[in-house]
Amino acid sequence: MGRDQARLLRNVAVKIDQIRITISEICNNKIKYEEFQKGNNQTTTKEEEEKERAQLLHKLRRNVEEEDVVGFVRDSKLIIKRLLEGGLPRNVVSIIGMGGLGKTTLARMVYNNNEVKQRFRCCAWV
Structure with a gap:
């Protein structure tokens, strides 16, 4: 195996690790969102519920990095x-x-x- 091929494989491994981290973040955010939904008070109005949901999604949204x-x-x-x-x-x-x-x-x-x-x-x- 040449140096270029080894470097390429290393870069692929790094990208795979980054993807795994991203997937883990998404799963954690999904769990947080589901917990929020379960704990959501039923006495809130539809407008309040939408506002809370929007605020939570804004917090959970992962900023796009270059x-x-x-x-x-x-x-x-x-x-x-x-x-x-x-x-x-x-x-x-x-x-x-x-x-x-x-x-x-x-x-x-x-x-x-x-x-x-x-x-x-x-x-x-x-």
Whole structure:
């Protein structure tokens, strides 16, 4: 077995470990959510119940890290390059497409990029 193949197998093993950790986090969050559902007071109104559920899901939601995202490297680099180059400040960058394509994930990647944060005094994404 060559060095490159050994390195590749090591990288695969590391990714598998990361996936196992993620699955474990998901299982733990599922258990917490089920316990919350069982302990939910039946006297609460539907509106209160929805608000509590939304708050819990927000807490349980795992933030997407750059290393977890696959397939957006080229797109994020292109948007970041356009934001950072040129003398005119950008007011708005639109990311458009059909639902489920990953627009929010792409926006989050660009927004959380260190170069972008350092370049602009104020940033927001909606």
